[in-house]
Every structure is written in structure tokens, then in C-alpha cells.
Amino acid sequence: MFNIAPIDQLVVGVVTGLVFGFLLHRGGVTHYRVIVGQFLMKDHTVLRTMLTAVVVGAVGIYAMQSAWFTEAVGPVKMHVKGAVVLANVLGGLIFGVGMALLGYCPGTGIAAIGAGSRHVIPGVLGMLFGAAIYAEVHSHVYAQIKSVGDLGKVTLPEVTGLSPWLFVGVLIVVAVGLFTVLRSKTPSSTAGA
Numbered sequence: 001m002f003n004i005a006p007i008d009q010l011v012v013g014v015v016t017g018l019v020f021g022f023l024l025h026r027g028g029v030t031h032y033r034v035i036v037g038q039f040l041m042k043d044h045t046v047l048r049t050m051l052t053a054v055v056v057g058a059v060g061i062y063a064m065q066s067a068w069f070t071e072a073v074g075p076v077k078m079h080v081k082g083a084v085v086l087a088n089v090l091g092g093l094i095f096g097v098g099m100a101l102l103g104y105c106p107g108t109g110i111a112a113i114g115a116g117s118r119h120v121i122p123g124v125l126g127m128l129f130g131a132a133i134y135a136e137v138h139s140h141v142y143a144q145i146k147s148v149g150d151l152g153k154v155t156l157p158e159v160t161g162l163s164p165w166l167f168v169g170v171l172i173v174v175a176v177g178l179f180t181v182l183r184s185k186t187p188s189s190t191a192g193a
Contacts, residue, residue, distance in 0.1 A: 058171055
């Protein structure tokens with residue numbers, strides 16, 4: 001019934017999860033008031049944290065795929081998930097409703113428990129229950145919706161034929177501009193959060 005991963009992969013997963021949770025906590029996004037503040041557009045800590053992660057991840061992925069890195073270390077393959085429009089829309093709606101109801105996403109919910117917030121435990125148990133139901137019905141549901149907007153495993157650079165660094169550069173410019181605007185609109189009490 002269950003396929004258990006090799007012990008080395010489990011250890012890497014646990015260590016990665018602990019580091020991720022620590023960084024979420026240090027970034028301030030394990031606090032309920034910060035998450036709700038983002039929804040109310042009063043505290044932009046979550047947006048700044050996630051956008052920083054996206055920029056660092058984009059630079060890291062494409063740097064690891066560059067010629068100098070490949071020569072030094074070897075090829076790094078990106079595992080692109082298929083883009084199925086209806087599945088992505090439904091998944092986003094379920095995720096968004098769940099996050100709005102709980103006030104946490106799965107990662108910040110688990111990290112909040114680690115930081116001592118007991119009020120999130122019922123919500124995390126609900127996430128686990130929902131994940132178990134999803135695992136049971138996934139193949140049936142996915143078979144019904146996979147044909148609606150299946151774009152395949154594509155990236156913007158592949159679709160447009162443009163350099164990935166152009167998209168990374170635009171992302172950096174947008175992030176810096178957004179950070180500047182948000183910093184000017186953030187009250188001084190949360191500006192350093």
C-alpha cells in the first residue's frame with residue numbers, strides 16, 4: 001500500500017523540512033496576524049517572503065542549468081509539472097479557500113505548530129484528511145479534467161523561444177519595484193518584518 005522511500009531520502013526530506021520551517025518562522029510568516037494582515041493588505045511580509053523565494057529559486061535553477069555549472073558539476077534536469085488549466089484553477093480555488101478559512105497554508109501551518117501555535121492543529125489535521133481523500137480520488141478526478149486545457153510540460157522560455165534569463169530579469173525588476181512600493185506603503189511598525 002505504501003512505498004517507503006530509502007532512508008537517505010527520508011533524512012534529506014526531514015532536514016529540508018526543518019530548515020524550511022525555521023526559515024518560515026524567521027521570516028515571520030508562521031504568525032496568524034501576519035497571514036491575515038496579508039489578506040487585509042495591511043502586512044506584506046508573506047508576499048515579500050514568497051516573491052523573494054521565487055526570485056532566488058529562478059536564479060538558482062537557471063544558474064544550475066548554465067554551461068559553466070554543467071561543465072563543473074554535470075547536467076541538472078528540471079522536473080516540470082504538466083500545465084492542465086482546469087486542474088490548476090480547481091487546485092488554486094481549493095488551496096485559496098482552505099488558506100482563507102484556516103489563515104495558514106500547509107507549510108506555514110506545520111511551521112506554526114513547530115513554533116508552538118496549538119490553535120492550528122485542527123486545521124492541519126483537516127489538511128491531512130483532505131490530502132488522504134485527494135490521494136484516493138486523484139486518478140478518477142484527474143482522468144475527467146485532464147483534457148481541459150492540457151498544455152503539457154512547458155515553460156515560458158520554451159513556449160516563446162526567448163532566453164530564460166530575460167524572464168528572470170523581468171521577475172527581478174518587478175520584485176524590486178514591488179518591494180519599493182510596498183516598503184513605502186507599509187506602516188513603520190511592520191516595515192522591518
